[in-house]
Amino acid sequence: MKMYKTDKDDDLYYYFNAKKEKRWLYRYRYYDAFGKRREKSKQGFKKENEAYRALLEVKTAVLNGDIKEVENENLTISEWLDIWYETNKNQWEISTCENRKLIIETIIKPLLGKIKLTKLDKVTYKRLFINELLKEYSPGSVAQYHATFKISINAAVDSEILRRNRFNKIIIPQPKKESENFYTASELREFLEAFKRYENITNYTMVELLAFTGMRRGEAMGLKWSDVDFEGLTISINRTRDANGIRSPKTKNSYRTIKVIGELITQLKVYRKWCKELMISFGKHLSEDDFIFINKSTTKPISHTVIRYAIDRVTKKENLKRITVHGLRHTHATILISKRIPVKVISDRLGNTPEMVLNTYGHSFKELEEESVEAFADALAL
Template sequence: MPVYKDENAKKNPWYYQFYTGEIRGGKRERIKKRGFRTKKEAEKAMAEAQAAVNKGEYLEPSKMAFRDYLNDWLKTKRNLGEQTADLYDSYLRTHIVPSLGHIPLAKISALDIELFLDGLHKKGLAAATIKRIFSVVNAALNAAQLKDLVPKNVANKVEKPQASRRRDLIVWEPEFVSSFLLTTYNDSRYWIAIYLAVMTGMRQGEILGIRWSDIDFENKTVHIQQTVTKKRQIKSGAKTKGSVRSVALSPETLEMLREHRKLILSERLKHGADYKNHDLVVCTQFGGPVTSRAIQKVWDSFIKKTNAPKITFHDLRHTHASLLIKQGVHIKVISERLGHSSVSITLDLYGHLMPNMQEEAAAGLDALIKPTATQKR
């Protein structure tokens, strides 16, 4: 077995070398790799390298571009959720590969990563986003180290980006919400999605996944049990177990849904066999799932038309929570409507919208506890 120990090495003395059987430049091609702590580790790594050579898949780490490694690494992350995998893919395509992809995996340095992070700051990316992008690079290099493709993870030498405090939530006041919905009514078939976001606090994917069969008109509830992904795939379940839930609907919301259903039924009759019936409440004119891009296009046009304070579609979820808080709805009920896994998440997000709760609680004690100091005098 061509595994050897370098007696002069102070640490990780074991290495392997073997010939591939190929002739390059008049010489037999040899593969050699150092830096193993034990003989067993070197033997295992060599067996993997030989297997890759036999399959024609072996590439010297020093020659492997970081982009090629990243693509292979992402394919192995089978335990990632669909949304997380999409996010990783987006970071690779838009930020990591364009900046670092050309560098050989074995030659990427801490300075390369520091300059990369500096570039992200100059692009104006949020601190939290930069931190997540760095985490992807760090995880990829950790995996490369574990597979003996690099001797160490150079990202460990880089000062980790710190996420700034959560941005202040921007919410609309009730009067503006009413004006906005009235002004945009009938401007788009997807108006109903925006209306439902305001009136239920559901996430966009949840709204796009609602079926008519999920709505109980008699008991005035909608049961959230499937979503539509950014790739227009209908997926059972929701973001978390707590996200699979029932949300109470107001009488006005039910009336709006009944009106919208008339449109859907007329389109089913119009398109006949061309209509793909997925039973979706928010759908294309041919019954298919709607893309988040289509919703975004409508949302942008509504913001422009109404000169509305610029917020994201997701911020309508925050607006919904603020409307409930203004009504004095219990935080536990708000948490259940939003599908948070715990009340602490809801409090962390919206606690600052409840500045008078302590004062009101203290004042309320006077109405409960008698006699008061004034009465005693």
């Protein structure tokens, strides 16, 4: 390709592409921090002024000592995340490594990975990342993903690849307070009755299981028929499943076997019979290794969004208080607390530590504390 120097700058050129169209480019030579000669170039500009502005940005960056920013101009977010992770993983706790690796691979890269690190602006970040995540995840989860991304960007600033972290002041909408995100026992019964009227047997059975056990959604989706002991009235949690696949439960406390009420076992028996008939209609046989909750149209495991949409439909139709899927877990916990079940028993059932239960449901224990004071006063009066 033949280049012609322009009058505007010695490092600015024009040329003609294969279609005989006039285009501009720049080629700028400079020395890096080690005194090694380097060159930065870019072509394809349709206007001379566009190429000139881009050249001036490069020259300014070099003069200001921002050489790394120039050299890493084409570094994608995906590439930077790999560099950041591999560089720092040995300094992090194992749980932190696993968590950040999961967020990087399943959350950040799919949405932002192909974008150049130096080109991502705040508006694009909010549109492609924050807003998209809020469609699928709770504000609390989105805040966690955002925090991980900010940490990686701070590292890019420390490495002088970026001048500043432009994502620090982005605010994630606050999630609904846990004190509001649950049903009382009577509200739960009303909700389940409405749910049974409007939703299919798969959705109803899963919602009943979530409410009657306090399981996390991913734990319920990961259940297989082999995890249910119909005679012993127990269910074992051995895995979790979501949009990102199958993996181990959230923590070591999450591995557990819990007792369940007969009403739930009866519903599971009815649902198992339905599943067997459905599988036969597809020329298949139900296996103990099959996931419990399946799609009636395909017999494949249901999507992680199915129950969320079902709850929205039912609460809207019946004008009921709207709670999240996780709110069914809170419902289970608050009902147990109201019945004065010991914290250790509740935490074992939920797969949490007693400290986590106290921190999450402090408002409920506060109410019980006030009741205990009144009860003591009444006792003395007698």
